[in-house]
Amino acid sequence: MTMNTLRMRTIALALVLAVAPGVAAARSTVTDPERPRELPGETVSVAWTDPAQFSDLRFSGNRWEAAQGDWVAELARYLQKRAERRLPEGRKMEVTITDIMRAGRYEPWRGPYMDRVRVLRDHYPPRMTLNFRITGADGQVLAEGERTLTDLGFMQSVSINHNDLLRYEKRMIDDWLRRELAQPQVAAR
Structure with missing residues (x-):
């Protein structure tokens, strides 16, 4: 390697390192304080606590990479949409997600x-903790509580959408909604 080539590579590396913080700052993360932390809805509203405190970021093995994207809001939108389909007419549901640990981990070693x-x-395995309240048309509380959702057999289940990075978490949400909204006090139409 010639001295000129070495010098050019050093300059290129310095430029990349100088620009990298600006590029990283421009990328959106789930911990961005400007992002909303709730999805209001007519029948189902979903909110979430500070994603920086979620287990997925704290114990992932790569906190920076785990914070990338909009996966918390995507899971909240999915939960809202699926609950609206299952919730009997006249009922309302409020959900607050307090913790998420997505399937898998980063292994920096x-x-x-x-x-x-x-x-x-x-x-x-994927895990999610949430608080919920279901009310009737008269405002009376029909069901409420805290639930910790976990799918220990997530790797043994068949997944239809292999391209969805949140497929395991979404299936776990579906399983919970099937159980929770099938109870007698919240029976389907």
Whole structure:
């Protein structure tokens, strides 16, 4: 390698490092304080606490990578949409998501090329904690409580949409809604 080539590579690396913080700052994260933390709705409203405190960020193995994107709001939209379909007419539901741990973890000990890869293993199941309240048309509370959703067999289940990065969490939400909204006090139409 010639001295000129080495000098050009050093300059290129310096430029990349100088621009990288600006690019990283421009990327949207789930912890962005400007992002809304609720989805109001006519029949189903979904809110969430500070994603920076969610287990997925605190214990992921790569907090920066885990915070990327809009996955909290995407899960909230999914929950809202699916609950609206199952909720009997005249009822309302309020949900507050207090913790999320997505399926898989980052394993930084695998090296610099693998520290941004979310590894799926049986012992990294998806988990979500939420509080909910279901009220009737008269405003009377029909059901409420805290639930911790977990799918320990997430790797054994068949998934139709392999391209959806939140497929395991969405299936877990569906399972909970099927159980919760099938109870006698919240029986389907």
